[in-house]
Amino acid sequence: MNVTLSSSELKKEGIEKTAQLSGANFFSCYQCGKCTAGCPASEFMDIPPHEVIRLLQIGQIEEILEKNSIWICASCITCAVRCPKGVDLAKIMEALRQIVLRKNVNYVHPSSVSKEELRTLPQIALIANFRKLTG
Amino acid sequence: MIKSARLNSVGVFVCHCGINIASTVDIEEVKRQLAGYPGVEFVKDYQYMCSEPGQLLFKEACRSETVGGVVVASCSPRLHETTFRRAAAEAGMNPYRVEIANIREQCSWVHHDEKEKATIKAVDIIKSVIERSKRNESLSSVSIKTVKKVLVVGAGISGMQAALNIANSGIETYLLDREPSIGGRMAQLSETFPTLDCSQCILTPRMVEVGQNKRITLMTYSEVEEVSGYVGNFKVKVRRKAAYVDWDKCTGCGLCSEKCPKKVPSEFDRSLGRRKAIYSQFPQAVPNKTVIDRESCLYFKTGKCRLCVEACPLGAIDFEQEDRIEEIEVGAIVVATGYDLYEKEKIEEYRIGYCEDVIDGLAFERLLSSSGPTQGRVLRPSDGTVPKEVVFIQCVGSRDPDHHLPYCSRICCMYTAKHAMLYKHRVPDGQPYVFYMDIRSGGKNYEEFVQRTIEEERVLYIRGRVARLYRDGKKVVVVGADTISGKKIEIRADMVVLAMAMRPSGGIGELSKKLKIQVDQNGFLSEAHPKLRPVETLTRGVFLAGCAQAPKDITDTVSQAGAAASMVLELLSNEELTHSPTTAWVDEELCAGCGQCVAQCAYGAIELDTRRKKAHVNDILCQGCGACVAACPSAAVNQRNFSISQYYSMIESIV
Numbered sequence A: 001m002n003v004t005l006s007s008s009e010l011k012k013e014g015i016e017k018t019a020q021l022s023g024a025n026f027f028s029c030y031q032c033g034k035c036t037a038g039c040p041a042s043e044f045m046d047i048p049p050h051e052v053i054r055l056l057q058i059g060q061i062e063e064i065l066e067k068n069s070i071w072i073c074a075s076c077i078t079c080a081v082r083c084p085k086g087v088d089l090a091k092i093m094e095a096l097r098q099i100v101l102r103k104n105v106n107y108v109h110p111s112s113v114s115k116e117e118l119r120t121l122p123q124i125a126l127i128a129n130f131r132k133l134t135g
Numbered sequence B: 001m002i003k004s005a006r007l008n009s010v011g012v013f014v015c016h017c018g019i020n021i022a023s024t025v026d027i028e029e030v031k032r033q034l035a036g037y038p039g040v041e042f043v044k045d046y047q048y049m050c051s052e053p054g055q056l057l058f059k060e061a062c063r064s065e066t067v068g069g070v071v072v073a074s075c076s077p078r079l080h081e082t083t084f085r086r087a088a089a090e091a092g093m094n095p096y097r098v099e100i101a102n103i104r105e106q107c108s109w110v111h112h113d114e115k116e117k118a119t120i121k122a123v124d125i126i127k128s129v130i131e132r133s134k135r136n137e138s139l140s141s142v143s144i145k146t147v148k149k150v151l152v153v154g155a156g157i158s159g160m161q162a163a164l165n166i167a168n169s170g171i172e173t174y175l176l177d178r179e180p181s182i183g184g185r186m187a188q189l190s191e192t193f194p195t196l197d198c199s200q201c202i203l204t205p206r207m208v209e210v211g212q213n214k215r216i217t218l219m220t221y222s223e224v225e226e227v228s229g230y231v232g233n234f235k236v237k238v239r240r241k242a243a244y245v246d247w248d249k250c251t252g253c254g255l256c257s258e259k260c261p262k263k264v265p266s267e268f269d270r271s272l273g274r275r276k277a278i279y280s281q282f283p284q285a286v287p288n289k290t291v292i293d294r295e296s297c298l299y300f301k302t303g304k305c306r307l308c309v310e311a312c313p314l315g316a317i318d319f320e321q322e323d324r325i326e327e328i329e330v331g332a333i334v335v336a337t338g339y340d341l342y343e344k345e346k347i348e349e350y351r352i353g354y355c356e357d358v359i360d361g362l363a364f365e366r367l368l369s370s371s372g373p374t375q376g377r378v379l380r381p382s383d384g385t386v387p388k389e390v391v392f393i394q395c396v397g398s399r400d401p402d403h404h405l406p407y408c409s410r411i412c413c414m415y416t417a418k419h420a421m422l423y424k425h426r427v428p429d430g431q432p433y434v435f436y437m438d439i440r441s442g443g444k445n446y447e448e449f450v451q452r453t454i455e456e457e458r459v460l461y462i463r464g465r466v467a468r469l470y471r472d473g474k475k476v477v478v479v480g481a482d483t484i485s486g487k488k489i490e491i492r493a494d495m496v497v498l499a500m501a502m503r504p505s506g507g508i509g510e511l512s513k514k515l516k517i518q519v520d521q522n523g524f525l526s527e528a529h530p531k532l533r534p535v536e537t538l539t540r541g542v543f544l545a546g547c548a549q550a551p552k553d554i555t556d557t558v559s560q561a562g563a564a565a566s567m568v569l570e571l572l573s574n575e576e577l578t579h580s581p582t583t584a585w586v587d588e589e590l591c592a593g594c595g596q597c598v599a600q601c602a603y604g605a606i607e608l609d610t611r612r613k614k615a616h617v618n619d620i621l622c623q624g625c626g627a628c629v630a631a632c633p634s635a636a637v638n639q640r641n642f643s644i645s646q647y648y649s650m651i652e653s654i655v
């Protein structure tokens, strides 16, 4: 897939929003990959943490939101502690999750869950089901 | 009478500096406002005053009978004050009657949004300088005789090169190093990129040349104790450390070391080998003399042993020796104190993986060196086996502003490629891996060298940083990422080589204070100007060379040392040096002898005559900073052409 870049593409709302919510400067990332190397969950992610940052740098936030990476992230902050450039990747992951959650869209409607499932599933799994992409 | 009338009148030139000044300051308006100002003989403007035609105009004015001084309203005096003063001298006017009014850095550049106000400010600046100029004295430079001798501190390849260049031009040179031998880090290296010349083979002829040079006095195992004086006339106290061996007798035969029972890790071999308590640094040491390491010596510790005394056929061992202070006088100093490596213990996330088989780049050089502890065979320090999987990690401690050092160490990309290549030459069935972030190979034949390593030697380059190391049995597991494929990578290595960041040699802070030179935010010595004065410091007469200034390879080190030598030669080619006469002086009638000025002077230029209770300024030492003028409670100190009355008239002209 070709990506067409322009100044408006690079500064579009989702990108600015992520920067604002996280308070992190993802433009200082120089793609060394130390976050990915240290991340205990990266092997289960569709795209590794450093690529999440790269996609933000080139304005491709939609692609990030389609992938499971932000939901796999365990917020262990290993990435943020190790990053040589002080990029707080854990906060960026959280900001991206917030962007999705604040849309208030349920991926699975509560009415479609059967009584049986409601009884057996733990609450956390139900919430994950409704709002996250890992249900 | 006529003469003083002439001295009180000034000509003014207003420079456009292209559009730098003229697009903000209204030049015509400035001229209108200054015309007719008391004492102004004429006001002229020109596109570029510093250009040749501009200077011709200026010189013409200097030659005219009607003006006693000239004010050039242009850029900062730091840039062209010398240009115009020199031009004035050529035209027969006293150079100290020329003043610069800075209407660029202090006006047009900072006020380009407010043109009208900028014009008013420019007029004010010029008026105040006119007032000062009218009261200037015709000063003449202070001249200083120079001592035609040079001290080079640090005898690595940079210090040796500078010393040779200077000595071969006929000037006596002292070459000082705190280690027993000259040679520096280059003596520890195996082969050098990109040609793979054997480092010792190209270094030792130079070392011998230095040792044999009649004009070079070696002062090894010595440190700079104290520096006083000034350009052309430095006085340096040198601490000659006690070697506990009489070097006049010692021939370096090594019989003492053979007999010495005490073994300790060798610094030269980065602890991969051992040396004795009495030792010579390496076989080709210059001078080839031994020293006793007091900390390890059994006799110093327990009062018993003295086996070396028995072994030495020349009776050279001397436990009574003490440090000696020797004083030398030199006209210039070159600082070439080189580098150390950043300590690997500081990398927290790697530490649990540390063992004898995780080493730094210099230790790997010792393993590769044919004169090293393994005679050039690559063997694991832990068990002496041949490592088959070797991981090289670049940028360790470098380019990490958040935890370690922000800068690129500049040479580790190249030496890592060299290490991987040489490892392949020694262990053809081994597999080297290199973790890197970028490859910086911008030197002649450098990129080709790296490409050869990748293509011909099949070294696997992995683009990513390593997050951690841990131990698993005899292996060190390296966990990194390959950012190109997006995969997390694990390698079970037999040996790991860390390309540790380069940092300035330990002790550089104290040395720079003694020499009154500056260090930058990373501790490297600061050059006077990053582009145009790369080997000078801001202290006149003190020059820089090699890795003490910034990380660099041998090629650049040698070039820079040559440049420093040529600056020294230029300086000392004058029988006398001149010094700005805008120095401070004490009005003895007002001086109360309180001594406050003495405490303020950073250059030690003021002395207090305690008997007469009067302060006195040494013209040669005074740098004209004005600190004493501000400090004197009796207003007894004045600076020539910056007098307090001049300042009052400057202020009056604008308020």
Ligand SMILES: Cc1cc2nc3c(=O)[nH]c(=O)nc-3n(C[C@H](O)[C@H](O)[C@H](O)COP(=O)(O)OP(=O)(O)OC[C@H]3O[C@@H](n4cnc5c(N)ncnc54)[C@H](O)[C@@H]3O)c2cc1C
Pocket (backbone or CB within 6 Å): B153, B154, B155, B156, B157, B158, B159, B176, B177, B178, B179, B182, B183, B184, B185, B186, B189, B191, B192, B193, B194, B222, B223, B224, B336, B337, B338, B339, B340, B361, B362, B365, B411, B415, B418, B505, B506, B507, B508, B511, B545, B546, B547, B548, B552, B553, B554, B555, B557
């Ligand atoms: C692992 C490794 C491999 C390398 N391989 C290569 C290569 O293949 N090719 C290449 O071009 N470059 C290579 N280099 C770089 C090379 O080592 C340097 O460019 C060169 O040694 C710099 O020389 P120098 O004289 O500036 O400093 P140094 O060699 O460090 O010499 C400084 C001298 O000053 C002395 N000194 C320090 N402080 C004081 C003090 N306060 N008082 C008195 N004396 C003092 C020291 O004892 C030392 O003798 C390598 C570097 C490393 C780390």
Ligand code: SF4
Pocket (backbone or CB within 6 Å): A028, A029, A030, A031, A032, A033, A034, A035, A036, A049, A050, A053, A079, A082, A083, A084, A085, A086, A087, A089
């Ligand atoms: S560790 Fe930091 S600089 Fe490196 S890729 Fe991750 S976010 Fe970017």
Ligand code: SF4
Pocket (backbone or CB within 6 Å): B256, B259, B260, B261, B262, B276, B277, B278, B292, B296, B297, B298, B299, B300, B305, B306, B307, B308, B309
């Ligand atoms: S006296 Fe010290 S230097 Fe001499 S042999 Fe004994 S331990 Fe070695």
Ligand code: SF4
Pocket (backbone or CB within 6 Å): B394, B395, B396, B398, B399, B407, B408, B409, B410, B411, B412, B413, B414, B437, B438, B439, B440, B499
């Ligand atoms: S020279 Fe290469 S290895 Fe060394 S710090 Fe710079 S980029 Fe990293």
